Amino acid sequence: MISDWLTPDKINVIDAIDSWENAVLLSAEPLLAQGYVTDDYINAIIKSHNELGPYYVLAPGLAMPHARPEQGAIKNGLSLLHIRKGVSFNSAENDPVYVVIMLCAHSGEEHINMISELANIFSDEEKLNRLLKAADLDAIQAVIN
Numbered sequence: 074m075i076s077d078w079l080t081p082d083k084i085n086v087i088d089a090i091d092s093w094e095n096a097v098l099l100s101a102e103p104l105l106a107q108g109y110v111t112d113d114y115i116n117a118i119i120k121s122h123n124e125l126g127p128y129y130v131l132a133p134g135l136a137m138p139h140a141r142p143e144q145g146a147i148k149n150g151l152s153l154l155h156i157r158k159g160v161s162f163n164s165a166e167n168d169p170v171y172v173v174i175m176l177c178a179h180s181g182e183e184h185i186n187m188i189s190e191l192a193n194i195f196s197d198e199e200k201l202n203r204l205l206k207a208a209d210l211d212a213i214q215a216v217i218n
Contacts, residue, residue: 074190075151075190075191075193075194075217076214076217076218078149078150078151078187079151079152079153079174079217081210081214082103082107083103083104083107083150083151083152083153084152084153084154084155084210084213084214085099085100085102085103085152085153085154085155086154086155086157086207086208086209086210086213087099087154087155087156087157088156088157088158089156089157089158089160090156090160091160092160093122093127093136093160093161093162093163093170094119096136096154096156096160096162096170096173097115097118097119097122097138097173097175098115099154100138100152100153100154100173100174100175101114101115101118101138101152101175102152103152104150104152104175104177107150108147108148109146109147109148109149109150109177110145110146110147110150110177111145111147112145113144113145114140114144114145114146114177115140115145117140117141117144117145118138118139118140118175121140122138122162126163126164127162127163127164127167130162130164130167130168130170131167131195132167132195132201133166133167134159134167134169134170134171134172134205135167135170135171135172135174135195135201135204135205136162136164136167136170136172136173136174137173137174137175137176137191138173138175138176139175139176139177139178139184140177142177142178142179142180142183142184146177146178146179147177147179148177148179149177149178149179149183149187150176150177151174151175151176151177151187151191152174152175153172153173153174153175153213154172154173154175155171155172155207155213156170156171156172156173157171157208159171171205171206172204172205174191176188176191194216194217200216203215203216204216204217
């Protein structure tokens with residue numbers, strides 16, 4: 074269940090940030106601090122973005138950066154960064170990004186399970202809009218719970 078992985082200590086709400094790189098770094102901070110990922114995991118995300126572009130910007134306003142399990146995922150987890158003013162990820166169709174959900178999964182199977190759980194929110198337009206417009210932690214938790 075998403076609320077099991079995405080606990081309040083892994084959710085940050087900020088007004089603005091200056092770059093997609095810093096948004097990725099800030100969204101990763103709770104996972105890094107709590108031992109879910111290594112620095113290599115975050116570096117792999119940034120390297121992939123630089124090589125392949127913002128493939129993980131999934132919908133208008135929504136990014137889900139992640140790397141392969143063997144690139145430094147230690148255990149399964151999610152973090153969420155909500156940027157009230159949005160930030161460009163260089164995604165022509167989906168910028169600005171307001172919600173960055175970082176996913177880390179220890180195995181390919183868990184990766185798929187986590188994405189399918191998240192898809193329940195992403196595929197519900199009303200829930201997704203509530204998430205993108207959430208002003209604080211309580212509003213975010215109301216969507217994910």
